[in-house]
Amino acid sequence: MRGKNLVRSFSLLFGLLYLFSSLASAQGFSGLARVEASQSAAKGTVEEVLIDLSLSQGVPYRMFLLDEPPRLVLDFQEVDWTGLREEEFLQGEGVLSARFGTYVPGWSRMVLELAGPMTVSAASMAIDSVTAAAELKVQLQDATPESFAENTGAPQDSHWDLPVPAPLKRPKQRDENAPLLVVLDPGHGGIDPGAKAEGGVVEKDLMLRFALELGEVLIRSGQFRVQVTRDDDYFVSLERRTALAHQAGADLFISLHADSIAQGHAHGSTVYILSDEASDAASSSLAERHDRGDLLAGTDLSQTDDLVAGVMLDLARQETRPRSKALARSVVSALQTHGGPVNRKPLRSAGFSVLKSADIPSILIEIGFMSSERDLKNLLDPAWRNQIARSILAGLIEWRILDEAQKDLVRQ
Numbered sequence: 001m002r003g004k005n006l007v008r009s010f011s012l013l014f015g016l017l018y019l020f021s022s023l024a025s026a027q028g029f030s031g032l033a034r035v036e037a038s039q040s041a042a043k044g045t046v047e048e049v050l051i052d053l054s055l056s057q058g059v060p061y062r063m064f065l066l067d068e069p070p071r072l073v074l075d076f077q078e079v080d081w082t083g084l085r086e087e088e089f090l091q092g093e094g095v096l097s098a099r100f101g102t103y104v105p106g107w108s109r110m111v112l113e114l115a116g117p118m119t120v121s122a123a124s125m126a127i128d129s130v131t132a133a134a135e136l137k138v139q140l141q142d143a144t145p146e147s148f149a150e151n152t153g154a155p156q157d158s159h160w161d162l163p164v165p166a167p168l169k170r171p172k173q174r175d176e177n178a179p180l181l182v183v184l185d186p187g188h189g190g191i192d193p194g195a196k197a198e199g200g201v202v203e204k205d206l207m208l209r210f211a212l213e214l215g216e217v218l219i220r221s222g223q224f225r226v227q228v229t230r231d232d233d234y235f236v237s238l239e240r241r242t243a244l245a246h247q248a249g250a251d252l253f254i255s256l257h258a259d260s261i262a263q264g265h266a267h268g269s270t271v272y273i274l275s276d277e278a279s280d281a282a283s284s285s286l287a288e289r290h291d292r293g294d295l296l297a298g299t300d301l302s303q304t305d306d307l308v309a310g311v312m313l314d315l316a317r318q319e320t321r322p323r324s325k326a327l328a329r330s331v332v333s334a335l336q337t338h339g340g341p342v343n344r345k346p347l348r349s350a351g352f353s354v355l356k357s358a359d360i361p362s363i364l365i366e367i368g369f370m371s372s373e374r375d376l377k378n379l380l381d382p383a384w385r386n387q388i389a390r391s392i393l394a395g396l397i398e399w400r401i402l403d404e405a406q407k408d409l410v411r412q
């Protein structure tokens with residue numbers, strides 16, 4: 001926990017640099033600013049880094065530093081990143097990785113993972129008065145861990161992705177036959193593409209498509225209402241996903257993925273639940289990778305740990321855990337009966353952050369693995385996806401009956 005959140009260094013928070021609207025109209029405003037890949041680079045060493053980003057037009061931007069791992073985050077009004085390739089953009093060992101893409105609708109983000117603690121020593125965006133092209137230059141200098149720590153943290157005025165702290169809700173009394181609210185969570189999005197396959201297929205797109213298809217199937221059954229954590233290609237942090245489920249008053253939460261796993265030649269649908277101890281090494285590294293994907297997309301975790309709340313959450317989770325497990329079991333058995341192919345060990349567990357809702361039964365389904373040729377072919381097949389969607393529906397219906405029976409038992 002950091003007490004200095006409110007005293008963030010303003011020297012790093014440049015605020016939004018609004019440009020004169022005449023600049024945009026002067027060049028026959030064409031929508032998005034484009035990155036000029038050939039004139040953009042992040043060069044330098046662990047002592048000094050120079051970032052040069054060339055854009056077709058000026059855009060409002062801001063920047064800040066984050067720790068664990070050290071990162072520089074640059075936010076822009078939407079930028080078209082087409083043509084920019086990480087391996088060409090990064091030159092020298094001062095920056096370890098670069099991610100760029102949509103953050104929230106209308107805004108883009110670039111996250112540079114730094115080789116060590118650094119501070120911004122100079123930054124400017126120059127606009128060419130004739131062409132309106134813009135050049136952003138940022139200079140970073142190595143810093144002590146102390147001075148770095150003083151200058152890190154996401155801006156507090158950011159309303160972009162801060163989850164609203166949600167109070168724990170008691171189960172509400174409701175008509176037993178009323179549709180349950182399912183929050184579907186298409187994995188990844190925007191700056192975080194998830195798994196990638198040849199031919200430009202990315203997990204974030206596949207899962208958005210599948211979530212919308214599954215939503216249709218669930219709604220048509222009349223037994224469920226559906227909300228999604230994202231309905232387009234933008235970034236949503238793991239914490240935000242669970243916060244959205246709370247805000248919506250979800251009865252259950254299902255995160256949808258199709259990751260790539262090198263370990264153990266994973267294939268077939270697999271259902272995961274939350275646990276402190278992972279069921280196996282592959283599940284553990286999968287959960288870690290999802291958290292890391294969030295970090296590389298520029299999530300600030302420095303303000304999220306609160307010990308007291310942690311204890312409360314653990315107590316509430318003890319009640320929810322058996323319900324999540326029953327949900328996972330029902331979905332697995334429905335997939336085995338109606339879907340397939342199913343993983344040889346279809347029910348697994350690990351410390352997935354997105355499953356940490358204390359009071360909402362939550363599961364994560366790897367519909368298939370994009371690293372498996374067979375699974376990828378299935379994932380791209382609408383008929384197969386429809387069959388999986390109907391299997392999941394069957395699992396949810398079975399779980400609902402069991403869950404109601406269980407509640408009656410508790411009440412007696």
Ligand SMILES: [Zn+2]
Nearest residue numbers: 187194257259
């Ligand atoms: Zn994934």
